[in-house]
Amino acid sequence: MKILSASHIRDLDKYTIQNEPISSLELMERASLSFVEWLINKFDKINKTIVFCAIGNNGGDGLAISRLLLEREYQVQTFILHDAKSNPTDVEINLKRLKKIILVQDIYNETDIPDIDSDSIVIDAIFGSGLSRPITGIAAQVVHSINQSKATVVAVDIPSGLYVDTYNPNTTIIEADFTVSFQLPKLSFLLPQNARYVGEWHITDIGLHADAIEKARTSYYYTDASIVKSLVKKRDKFSHKGTFGHALLVGGSYGKMGAAILATRSCLRSGIGLLSIHIPACGYEILQTSAPEAMAMVDKEEKLISDIDIPDLTKYTAIGIGPGIGTASQTAEGFKRLLEQASKPLVIDADGLNLLSEHKEWLTLLPEESILTPHPKEFERLAGKTANEYERLDVLKKFCSDYKVNVVLKGAHTAVANAVGDIYFNSTGNPGMATGGSGDVLTGIITSLVAQSYQPFKAAVLGVYFHGLAGDKAAASKGYTALIASDIIDCLPQAFIEFGL
Ligand SMILES: NC(=O)C1=CN([C@@H]2O[C@H](COP(=O)(O)OP(=O)(O)OC[C@H]3O[C@@H](n4cnc5c(N)ncnc54)[C@H](OP(=O)(O)O)[C@@H]3O)[C@@H](O)[C@H]2O)[C@@H](O)CC1
Ligand SMILES: Nc1ncnc2c1ncn2[C@@H]1O[C@H](COP(=O)(O)OP(=O)(O)O)[C@@H](O)[C@H]1O
Ligand SMILES: [K+]
Known part of the structure; x- marks a missing residue:
């Protein structure tokens, strides 16, 4: 399996959207569904899920995950952090979809941060592969609250705060028990210094375009069975010592x-x-x-x-x-x-x-x-x-x-x-x-x-x-x-x- 950089992953998403073709909203739905299927399969009993989203596409995944869990009659509380600037359309659509069936709670400042019960599952959909600078402000406070809780933490795609392939000297990073990532492993998962953030990691297949993966240039690979x-090389019948x-x-x-x-x-x-x-x-x-x-x-x-x-x-x-x-x-x-x-x-x-x-x-x-x-x-x-x-x-x-x-x-x-x-x-x-x-x-x-x-x-x-x-x-x-x-x-x-x- 190839290991791609953050920018290659972005290109791969784009190429898939253009060439499969599939809408970016549909791709987000696929990713979110694969996450939910993994979660349900992993945990026999889910008391309550608390989903934290920011307003990038990783947050969009979080909103779609919330909806998919609700449709399956799980108890879900969803919070949206208002710190990040952009609000891509897919995220807005998912927000509208979710708001029809549940109250999405806003986090603007510290008093908005909920208590996190130890028997809940926290879904970290704050930042994904688009993280471009260390986490500060209200998002940092949310990350600290999650890390201090005794809840099980499952990160969507990558623990918020970790960069895909470069060092982040800032340690405001989600300490996940599990990370469910899309399509390909990320370089940061493979380095021992990140073990405490990534936890046990899994890859789900979201059908990103095979041709684009084949063409992507990288020097990093994950040695798998394929x-x-x-x-x-197999032994020839007539071989000798x-x-x-x-x-x-x-x-x-x-x-x-x-x-x-x-x-x-x-x-x-x-x-x-x-x-x-x-x-x-x-x-x-x-x-x-x-x-x-x-x-x-x-x-x-x-x-x-x-x-x-x-x-x-x-x-x-x-x-x-x-x-x-x-x-x-x-x-x-x-x-x-x-x-x-x-x-x-x-x-x-x-x-x-x-x-x-x-x-x-x-x-x-x-x-x-x-x-x-x-x-x-x-x-x-x-x-x-x-x-x-x-x-x-x-x-x-x-x-x-x-x-x-x-x-x-x-x-x-x-x-x-x-x-x-x-x-x-x-x-x-x-x-x-x-x-x-x-x-x-x-x-x-x-x-x-x-x-x-x-x-x-x-x-x-x-x-x-x-x-x-x-x-x-x-x-x-x-x-x-x-x-x-x-x-x-x-x-x-x-x-x-x-x-x-
Ligand atoms: N593309 C696709 O089709 C698919 C994508 N998928 C999902 O999308 C995720 C990637 O999404 P994404 O690129 O929107 O990045 P994400 O990490 O959500 O946020 C970036 C936003 O946050 C901002 N920001 C950055 N750092 C910040 C900071 N420290 N503090 C505050 N803000 C900060 C940044 O702002 P900017 O850097 O532009 O100023 C931008 O606005 C990926 O991990 C996967 O989960 C899947 O659904 C599969 C299909
Ligand atoms: N946690 C681990 N997961 C996977 N492989 C491991 C782990 N710890 C050690 N190994 C493997 O075991 C081997 C240990 O080699 P080394 O440190 O040279 O030990 P020794 O000198 O005692 O033989 C290496 O191949 C290493 O990759
Ligand atoms: K995340």
Whole structure:
């Protein structure tokens, strides 16, 4: 799915109105109906709804939503804030329609703001994608009253106060429990700093014109099942193990062999043809017993990786390095030598990233198209601090372009970025995956896909998606609390099977 900017969304609405064709009033009706259907479906019991509208189109949605709920015999109280200047015709029509069946109460000043019962559902239709400046005045007071109430808050399209795709330093923003948004996800929903405003978000289809969505230019995407289907390659009947590449993983140290084993097992479960592992000598028996399908090569050092003296590096179709290697000086030397010798893209995680942060001059040694998989702290060490997460996306793009690499910035909606500025946000995964070893599992999956000759950026996008999907399947049986990284590996088969792989 594409993620579009506020101005693109406006163009999309316009194009749909002109070309479907459909009147803007009818489109507002469709959006409002989709919201009401979602609401009724979500809540078994709705005591009372309180709808707050301003006089833009988002408010127009709120008025139509009020009418549709009333027609379905729900108890509705509707308030209209008189602060915003414009009053588009569709909103006026909806206001007239609503005023025939209910008293719409005006809010001009603080005394007009109602008490909000904790058992009511507040529908936030104050501002939508047209918000152009921070909320002040009476609207700000309404936002504070809603946030202070204990009612369940459901935002229409976007929580009022949040910008679609840029940072708002002002914190007068609705803190919604749920956000029901139209057609496409918005960039702001995907950034952790906005989680408290957006709550659980859902997208409803309002039939915006498919051609216009197809033509809209964007660098942001939301990786969903349809993108994944377009990227995966099925196995040919006459394929053999040579078809699926030979991966090399470099990982482990004394006390951290588990990280290497997790990456090994996930690499094996992601379709690799052959897998070799370079480990410290102490890990030999551990590896051979826990992953007999993999071939072990031991370092001359007992407890850590040192020279990474691997003959004929070119025979490997992908190399992953990092899980559990530590940052000892001998390991750093070996790591640097691998950077100098490798000619194909590397997958670099964990301590591999920490070594790069300690030796930034090595970044220029990275083979083009390499994949780095930092979590936010690791990325900060590599690329520096940013004031907010919107700015971090700019830094992410610049970093990828400067070093011609792909970066997998891990999180709830992991962002996979490439050197030309595309960023794919992941749609799968859950908080149960916030557990030691999850990242090592991801390294194994991505290394496996690169080795199978997926273009590195696509391998990263797919790897992140399947990792999250396996995590979701694991959570379905284990829950969030008990989930461990091995459960993700155990559920990889189900995740691949879902896509006929
Ligand atoms: N277009 C369509 O067909 C469809 C649209 N849909 C719905 O429309 C929503 C977008 O509608 P919208 O563009 O009218 O924007 P909205 O956010 O309601 O308000 C903008 C108004 O508020 C004003 N204003 C801005 N900031 C302000 C502030 N801080 N304090 C005070 N005022 C402020 C701004 O004034 P201005 O910036 O022009 O000065 C303008 O007058 C979208 O989210 C979705 O819900 C759906 O029905 C599907 C079909
Ligand atoms: N709340 C969450 N929702 C979805 N995925 C998550 C969540 N928390 C963590 N993950 C995923 O789990 C993995 C954790 O990786 P990382 O931080 O490197 O952990 P570790 O180093 O312990 O392996 C990442 O792929 C991340 O996207
Ligand atoms: K809103």
